[in-house]
Amino acid sequence: MADSHATRNYTIVGIDPGTTIGVAIIDLNGTPVEVFSSKNYSIADTITRIISRGKPLIVASDVTPTPSMVKKIGGLFSSFVHELYGSLSTDEKIALTKGEGYEYKNVHERDALAACISAFKRYKKKFSQVQKKTPPGVTVEEVKALVVKGMSISAAINRLISAQEEKRKRTEEKGQDEKRGGEESESKDLLRLRGMMKEKEERIELLEELTTVLKADVQEKEGEIRSLKRKLDAMRTESMKELKKAEEIRKRDTEIERLKEEVRAREKGNAELVEIIEGLKGRKxxxxxxxxxxxxxxxxxxxxxxxxxxxxxxxxxxxxxxxxxxxxxxxxxxxxxxxxxxxxxxxxxxxxxxxxxxxxxxxxxxxxxxxxxxxxxxxxxxxxxxxxxxxxxxxxxxxxxxxxxxxx
Missing domain, CATH: 3.40.140 (Cytidine Deaminase; domain 2)
Structure with missing residues (x-):
């Protein structure tokens, strides 16, 4: 499960779905966080691994159209799904993953890494502008997150400053209330309450992540059930076809025997007529x-x-x-x-x-x-x-x- 530090960091996640799934995670500076691959990994396992490394801001694939599994994971995280104009070629993927500390063990990891690097490069210039324009006291990553979601840099900064100002006012009001009462005892109570609130916030965050994983697991199981039902229906249909075919063969064989008996009876009845006709023709x-x-x-x-x-x-x-x-x-x-x-x-x-x-x-x-x-x-x-x-x-x-x- 995610630790409190990891969940505060936004990430870009590249996914190469399949029997062997490849996943690559980088931060908003393009620095590798983790690259891994595994055979027969479920969606729930994949999500658990991803959220243990941070908050997925962008989810990407190396092909277009974006695979349904990648879209599904993006939807569970409410992440922005990076859509390509065209699938990345092998040469493009090799070029994207060269140098800069990027490492991978197989093509699945390479494709996933190329996907998230491609997404990062699309926002790299914008992220650099955010870095330059964000004033002290405003969290750069939060500005980047708002920009990815479609907000301008100035609007994102103003929103965060307004939120901080609102928080500061609430803090001052609480401080004044503390001053009116017994400062020493109330300040201790305030610290205790703040600690409890922080702990509850962390627990809520963990529960939200658990809910995301469980939702993914339920969706995956429902998909398996639907697939098994389709297979069962197909098997039943095939069995009915075989039974029908066997019955048709039995009826056909019975009809053949009946017709043969009829032919034999007619031949026997006609033999005498043939002899008479041949005699009438004067032949031997x-x-x-x-x-x-x-x-x-x-x-x-x-x-x-x-x-x-x-x-x-x-x-x-x-x-x-x-x-x-x-x-x-x-x-x-x-x-x-x-x-x-x-x-x-x-x-x-x-x-x-x-x-x-x-x-x-x-x-x-x-x-x-x-x-x-x-x-x-x-x-x-x-x-x-x-x-x-x-x-x-x-x-x-x-x-x-x-x-x-x-x-x-």
Whole structure:
């Protein structure tokens, strides 16, 4: 806590806020009082340290706009907050803190010291004028304080002289009262009362400083509470999002299973119709088989040729008699035509297989789904309907399993 001597001296305080706070204190003559820095220092700790070195007349920062913490401390002390026209550069801060007994241990202390020296230099000329014009008996520091608060030098001096004159008159009146009574006993009582008054004034000053520290501590705690509340609200919101997402996934999976059952039922019901239609067209039938379009080679020319002749439609499954030689662009061509699955003879290239997988188009070799019959003259082939359905379902299950792993 401040001692009675320190609290009578006005100071200029530079503050560099942050996780590591830097504080520099100089008097109104520009002489260093204290420079320090500390990690995780609270506002209350900072204020306690500052008031132990004097009364902050000016509070300053090395950047513009002035940080909120610096303004808050200035407001608690009712100090003048020194606003810069522009943030100080590193070169400016180094130049300001050179020589004149200024010392610092790190950049935080340097920035704080540069801030209060910059503030002092703005008033240095005015302070020199105060020094010259202030008459004996008037406290120079009090004149400087009034000038910083916006008063002219002459007005400040006149106010202080008037205050002293008023005090002198009150003292004389008290002295006359003492003379009228028993001088010896009353003078002792007067001295005792003056001593008590001085002691009470010092206690009041200390209590005011304690109040300032406690106010700062309360503000800091309130800020922490607000921050924690925001974090808690954010966590609750995130939890609700996760729960909602999980519920949406569950509903989606249920709908997928329902649609798959519907597809299987429709396929089963349509199988008989397909056989009848194929028979009516006079084409060959294969029991339990499904008729698909056959492309002799995996090239753009072959795909375009089959498309022109028979038309490749959305939902088609095609048989690539020779799957080698195709790449990503030929895969994209089939995808644009609406092909939903591919059966291939010779091995696909790595690029083609990867592109089919990327587009969500299953590709099966003839080892996985054997070709039952080829109609070479009409570019058609037959594959087992049940085998095809089973392989498609296996492929879909594996794809869904990989998606679940990725979501985790």
């Amino acid at each position: 039938e294969v029991k339990g088989g499904i008729r698909i379009k056959m492309i002799p080679s995996f090239s753009q020319d072959a795909i375009v040729k089959i498309d022109r002749r028979y038309g490749l439609e959305k939902g088609d499954i095609v048989f690539l008699e020779d799957g080698s030689g195709g790449g990503a662009s030929t895969v994209d061509l089939l995808a644009r035509k609406g092909v939903v699955a591919v059966i291939y003879g010779k091995e696909l290239s790595h690029f083609a297989a990867a592109r089919f997988s990327e587009l969500g188009i299953p590709a099966f070799s003839t080892d996985e789904i054997p070709v039952l019959l080829k109609e070479a003259e009409e570019d058609f082939a037959f594959v087992d309907q049940d085998v095809l359905t089973e392989r498609m379902e296996e492929w879909e299950r594996e794809r869904r399993r990989k998606r679940v792993i990725l979501l985790r």
